[in-house]
Amino acid sequence: MYSKDGENYFIVDAHVALWDARPENQRNIHGKQFIDCFYDYHRNLSPASELWPYEDFLYQGGERLMKDLFTDGYVDHAIFQPAALPAFYNTGFGQTEEAFALTQKHPGKLTYNHCFDPRFEEAGLKQLREDAARFGLQGVKLYTAEWKGDSRGYKLSDKWTYRYLEACQELGIKNIHIHKGPTIRPLDRDAFDVADVDAAATDFTDLNFVVEHCGLPRLEDFCWIATQEPNVHAGLAVAIPFMHTRPRYFAQIIGELLYWLDEDRIQFSSDYALWTPKWIVEQFVDFQIPEDMTSEYPQLTVAQKKKILGLNAAAMYGIEVPAGLGLAEPAVA
């Protein structure tokens, strides 16, 4: 919980990871390139006081994660959204066993979402059923630019992805988090295009589709489909740290999201360990649309900030909000 100016905010960090990118876990040069890319994101968008040494960034471990999120970071509940990346890392990038053990050790604090790759076809479907039972899955994280053999990406609209989404319906996995990446087959197309999310959201209306990075670098395409598909949501991973270095750009992002979607379909996430939640929560609660931009974008309200920082994700995941931390009266959507 975070408190400021007499207001209390229930915080759900909807996208965190427990990764291991240390050299001994890197399968090849791409393992190093991938974490170096993340580290440059971290260096480019973090306040100077929050910069980590490279060695700290490679691996955090459960104890540090608990401290950064819950002791220091005001987070009440966090959701693991692992990327597997078996082509880059020996034991994968997201550490499944370690993260799940942490989830069990701290009941009520953490939710473990797992991932699937539809290119495993029947064998992967069987695995998904086992994973759903073992982890009690409510959600999955899909990285569509995942490399597998000679394939370097897939779409949500592929036949096998649809089979997996049908299984999700059956298994009660209702929250599908999508992270777009640079590769897809064929390479003729724009890999960041979200048209496949549009197709899946239309055909699976009882599933929620949370597009991470709110579609960045294709914010406009994302906004266009999210306006038309009520089950499409925006995750603020990567977008929200812009608040520090580029507050006017962030004002435009959040202003566009609130215009094209609505305040009930936007979720805060730090994308830990890319960034830590403490400074992001503090700055977001203080954030104001710059005065000279308020003719374009209405000022953010306290109720909107409470929804974005936690109440929206809590509603999606059935996380209990303690008395007094909800909204006094439901905001009119």
Add this chain to the structure above:
Amino acid sequence: MWAAQLEGAARAALDTVYDPELDEPITDLGFVRSLTADDGHVTVHLRLPTSFCSPNFAYLMASDSKDALSALPGAREVTVVLDDHHDSDLINRGLAADAGYRGTFGHEAEQDLEELRDIFRRKAHTAAMERALSALLRDRPELAEEQLGDVVLGDLPDTAATRALLRRRAALGLGTDSADPALVDDDGRRYPAGEIPLRLRFARSVRISIDGNAHFCRGLLRTRYPQSGADQSARPEEFPAGGEPVPATDSVKAGEPAHAGEPGRAGEPVQAGEPVQAGDLFQLTAPPKENVS
């Protein structure tokens, strides 16, 4: 040709190579890491903001560079090398062998990258149209958004924003006659009057997205290659109220506040009046699906 002359010609040739996604020359973005010209041998190294920039765009910029340099009269041998990318080996082999897109990417390539180029030509036009028309709305407060449908190219002042729009229209094969309507869809057609405020609103989202990406990519390049800031020019697409490019301000270092160079600081379009409702979208006759395909 003298080495210095050839080098100058090579640099000018690279000025014509654009990052299609950011709609800017690769030279202005700082993507040219080094250029040498010696006895007819031209060698260029390219660098990108991350190892994981899209390989299709990376290939386009590298192969466009090789094409532009190979067309120079004094260039007998051209070598283009993409540094530090996850597909560097693949792309550099393809470039050296002049293997083309399909020859480079093999089974991952289906046809060509022309549709990809077209998508971003359309986005670049939409953003340029929004910049020019929002500037016009600022200059002529009596003009209502709905009236933009009657504005023709000849009504636009001779500014950098207008000239940029004309270039984007020409690239897309749209008319550039002074009697041609200024607010048009990707095929040059006018919008029904009732749709105009919303179409302008969507165009603004396109412009924000491209400008935002350009700033992030430039910043990431400086984080990755600290010396690259000196090679970057100010993004020319950000126009103050007068319609001319803002002076170079994009020289901040990673980790520092970047207020001076961020989008919007120097002349953000300010729209007055009631906001258009996103729900009105569903009344549109022809959603611009090409923007999401």
